[in-house]
Amino acid sequence: MPTDQYHEPPEELSAETRTFARMCASLAEEAEAIGWYEQRISVEPNEVSRAIMLDSLKEEYKHFSMELEFLFRAKPLWAEIARGVLFQDGDIVANGGAAEEGAGSGRAPDGAGTSDAPGTLGIGSLKGQGL
Structure with a gap:
């Protein structure tokens, strides 16, 4: 399945570079999810729903941090x-x-x-x- 994450022909990229690109894409997706949760939480009137979203937000923080650490170790x-x-x-x-x-x-x-x-x-x- 083709993706938009590569700016060079994927077949010309090393496996390491493709993994790095996937992790960059994942990091961007986690950042986007964090932004979505922040917006939803700020307007959600239901206390239980807001608590669930806050729990989900912590998961996104964790995933973002792990992906960032992976990228730091790679570079x-x-x-x-x-x-x-x-x-x-x-x-x-x-x-x-x-x-x-x-x-x-x-x-x-x-x-x-x-x-x-x-x-x-x-x-x-x-x-x-x-x-």
Whole structure:
């Protein structure tokens, strides 16, 4: 079955690239579902229905996060830049600029935490911090 997720002939793409494209598409779909649930929840008057949708929304957050982590592990440079932006205090745009500027240099962006394992965001280091 053909899809619109490829911008190059699929038969010319490696299996790794096709998997990466599928995960990008899944991530976009999860983000879209999160937006839909947020809208539905904001207007739903029935308390039980709203509670069910909130439970579903948490599942979407989980799926989005797992897919994002998969992509970060597949693309270490992306993960490196994300470490300089995600879970950081201060100006988001400034953090993004600093992270991009320092990417690939081998030095951590200012304020970036250390990673627990290669290819992860080091979120494990936040355990027990009440976040």
